[in-house]
Amino acid sequence: MKVHSIPSACYRNKAPRMLVAVMFLLGLLGCATTEDTMKLARNISATDTELIQYRKDTDQRLGALSKEDEAMRKQLVNLSSALDDQNDKIKMILGKLDELEHRQRESGKTGAVQGPPQSTPPVAVSKEYEAAYKDAFDAFQKKSYDESIQKFSAFIEANPGTPLVPNALYWIGQSYMNIKNYEKAILSFQELVDKYPKNPRVPRGLLAQAEAFNAINDKKSSITILKKVIELFPKSEEATMAERRLRN
Structure with missing residues (x-):
C-alpha cells in the first residue's frame, strides 16, 4: 500500500x-x-x-x-432589613398597648383593648408596680436585652399573679430571641402558653416560638406550632401570618 x-x-x-x-x-x-x-x-x-x-x-x-x-441578593437584603424594621415597630406598638391595657384596667375600661378574659384575677397595683414594668420595657426598647430579661424576671418574682405577668413573660421570650438564645426563648413562650392560655399574648407568643424552633432547625416542631395557631385562633391576625409562613 x-x-x-x-x-x-x-x-x-x-x-x-x-x-x-x-x-x-x-x-x-x-x-x-x-x-x-x-x-x-x-x-x-x-x-x-x-x-x-x-x-x-x-x-x-x-x-x-x-x-x-447580585441585584436579587441586594433586594433580598433590603427586604430583610425592612422586615426587621417592621418587627421592631410592631414590638414598640405592643409595648404601648401594654401600658394602655394597664391604664384602662386601672380605670375599669378594659373591654375594648384587653380582648379575651385574663386567667389571673384583678388585683390592686401600686405606682411601684407600674414603674417596675415600664423600667423593664424601656430596657427592651433600648435593645438592652440582658437587662430587660433581668428586670422582667424581677418584676414577675415581685408581682406574681398580677395582670402584666403574662406580658412580662412574652417580652422575656422576645429578649431571648434578640440575643439568639432560642432554647430559653422557647421555654419562656411555653410558660406563657401553659400558665395563661387565654391571654391575648398567647397567639403572638406561639408565632415567636415557631420562629425559634425554625432557627434551631427543628422544622417539625415549628410547623406543628404554626398549625396550632391556626387551629386555636382561626380568625386572628396571627393565624393569617401562620398560614403565610406555612405556604413559604
Whole structure:
C-alpha cells in the first residue's frame, strides 16, 4: 500500500490536533486527496470558530446572570432589613398597648383593648408596680436585652399573679430571641402558653416560638406550632401570618 505524504502546508496553518490526526489517518489509509484534506480542514476550522463564539456567548450570558443574581441578593437584603424594621415597630406598638391595657384596667375600661378574659384575677397595683414594668420595657426598647430579661424576671418574682405577668413573660421570650438564645426563648413562650392560655399574648407568643424552633432547625416542631395557631385562633391576625409562613 502506498502511503501518501501529508502536505506540509497543513502544519504551517497550525491546524488543531484533531485535524492533524484525521489527516494522518486518511493518509495512512490512502483514501485522502489534497482537495479532500483541505475541505476537511476548512470544516474543522469552521467548527472551531463556532465553538469559540459559543464560549464567548456563554461567558456573556453567565456574566449577565451573575449581575442579576447580585441585584436579587441586594433586594433580598433590603427586604430583610425592612422586615426587621417592621418587627421592631410592631414590638414598640405592643409595648404601648401594654401600658394602655394597664391604664384602662386601672380605670375599669378594659373591654375594648384587653380582648379575651385574663386567667389571673384583678388585683390592686401600686405606682411601684407600674414603674417596675415600664423600667423593664424601656430596657427592651433600648435593645438592652440582658437587662430587660433581668428586670422582667424581677418584676414577675415581685408581682406574681398580677395582670402584666403574662406580658412580662412574652417580652422575656422576645429578649431571648434578640440575643439568639432560642432554647430559653422557647421555654419562656411555653410558660406563657401553659400558665395563661387565654391571654391575648398567647397567639403572638406561639408565632415567636415557631420562629425559634425554625432557627434551631427543628422544622417539625415549628410547623406543628404554626398549625396550632391556626387551629386555636382561626380568625386572628396571627393565624393569617401562620398560614403565610406555612405556604413559604
